[in-house]
Amino acid sequence: MHAWICDNPTGVDALQWKELPTPEPKAGEVLVEIKAASLNFPDLLIVQNKYQFKPPTPFVPGSEYAGVVAAVGDGVTQLKVGQNVACLSGTGGFGSHTIAQASLCVPLPPGFPHVDAAAFIMTYATSHHALVDRAQLKAGETLLVLGAAGGVGTAAIQIAKAAGAHVIAAASTDEKCALCKSMGADDTINYSVHTVPNAFRDAVKAATGGKGPDVIYDPVGGEFTEPAFRSIAWRGRYLVVGFAAGPIPNLPLNLPLLKGASIVGVFWGDFARREPKNNAATLVELAQWYAQGKIKPVIDRTMPMAELKDAYAHMASRSVMGKLVMVN
Numbered sequence: 001m002h003a004w005i006c007d008n009p010t011g012v013d014a015l016q017w018k019e020l021p022t023p024e025p026k027a028g029e030v031l032v033e034i035k036a037a038s039l040n041f042p043d044l045l046i047v048q049n050k051y052q053f054k055p056p057t058p059f060v061p062g063s064e065y066a067g068v069v070a071a072v073g074d075g076v077t078q079l080k081v082g083q084n085v086a087c088l089s090g091t092g093g094f095g096s097h098t099i100a101q102a103s104l105c106v107p108l109p110p111g112f113p114h115v116d117a118a119a120f121i122m123t124y125a126t127s128h129h130a131l132v133d134r135a136q137l138k139a140g141e142t143l144l145v146l147g148a149a150g151g152v153g154t155a156a157i158q159i160a161k162a163a164g165a166h167v168i169a170a171a172s173t174d175e176k177c178a179l180c181k182s183m184g185a186d187d188t189i190n191y192s193v194h195t196v197p198n199a200f201r202d203a204v205k206a207a208t209g210g211k212g213p214d215v216i217y218d219p220v221g222g223e224f225t226e227p228a229f230r231s232i233a234w235r236g237r238y239l240v241v242g243f244a245a246g247p248i249p250n251l252p253l254n255l256p257l258l259k260g261a262s263i264v265g266v267f268w269g270d271f272a273r274r275e276p277k278n279n280a281a282t283l284v285e286l287a288q289w290y291a292q293g294k295i296k297p298v299i300d301r302t303m304p305m306a307e308l309k310d311a312y313a314h315m316a317s318r319s320v321m322g323k324l325v326m327v328n
Helices: 041-047 113-117 121-134 150-162 173-182 198-206 222-230 254-257 268-274 276-291 303-316
Strands: 002-005 016-019 029-041 063-071 084-088 097-102 103-107 142-145 166-171 187-190 216-220 237-240 262-265 299-304 323-327
Touching: 002 303, 029 084, 029 113, 029 303, 041 121, 041 303, 084 113, 084 121, 113 299, 113 323, 121 150, 121 216, 121 237, 121 268, 121 276, 142 150, 150 166, 150 173, 166 173, 166 198, 173 187, 187 198, 198 222, 216 222, 222 254, 268 276, 299 303, 303 323
Parallel strands: 142 166, 142 216, 166 187, 216 237, 237 262, 299 323
Antiparallel strands: 002 016, 029 063, 029 097, 029 323, 063 084, 084 103
16 A cells, blocks of 8 residues: 655655555454545644644544445444445545544445545534534524635535525635635625725625624634624624634634624534534434535545645645545
8 A cells, every 4th residue: 555654744745655564454443445535724734743633653644535445354344345435534544545443434325426525524514513503503694604615615605505594705716706606605705805904894794784694604713803703793603613824813802792792612523522423413414415415515626646745735825616635
């Protein structure tokens, strides 16, 4: 087998493409022949030693992948050789094969392509947990999505529309705004043109008829967090999803007081660990929505697994729309 090895988490340049012995699964494990693996923002942080989860070195990055079960360990009865699965295990995805805990592998229904499956669990489960569970988004409410053309952003648009919400998508280019429209967004805001003070807040106010959004989905952080929060509706819910812009913003606490608003943390990974039954129900509902055509991952492009460093560079350019997926 081949895999990208991180033995010194100082950044992407330290990764090495190596040939390794193909491992045998132990009890409770399966060997997965990887067909596709998606590139997520945590996959960048983890090779920079900036992610909250710090695996022992050396490790193979790649948190989310899909493929075919090539061998099963003792005690594994729910999966069989030849079965198509998707897995979100935190590491192991950027290679030709990996060992995964059988309990983390989700059997794929017929007709679920590996590329879509590799780009599905993290973004859609995060967005479902954020919007349906944490925000309790209701039909008829207005949602503002920041970073709306990215992986979690496009997932949030689709899930919100499936829930019957009105969606305003904020993105950094006209091309990205057009993609959001094609995903079902009702309105878009190109925030790269709203650079003067209060301009973005005024644009959100205009898009909501002065009321403000009931829910704000923020996977970006940075400079737009405060003006976005200042635009929120009475009893609004601000979802803290991530900080793709880099800096963690400081928010004056008088703002939620004045708006009767809530700041709501979204940590899907710990939700899945602490509430496995609720998470399983989430995945079942999402699979049903996929089968019904309500949701479908937006794939920016697929690239050969051996070109992972180029994929990281493309992601760093902030030009990705949807998900990047590496394929074998």
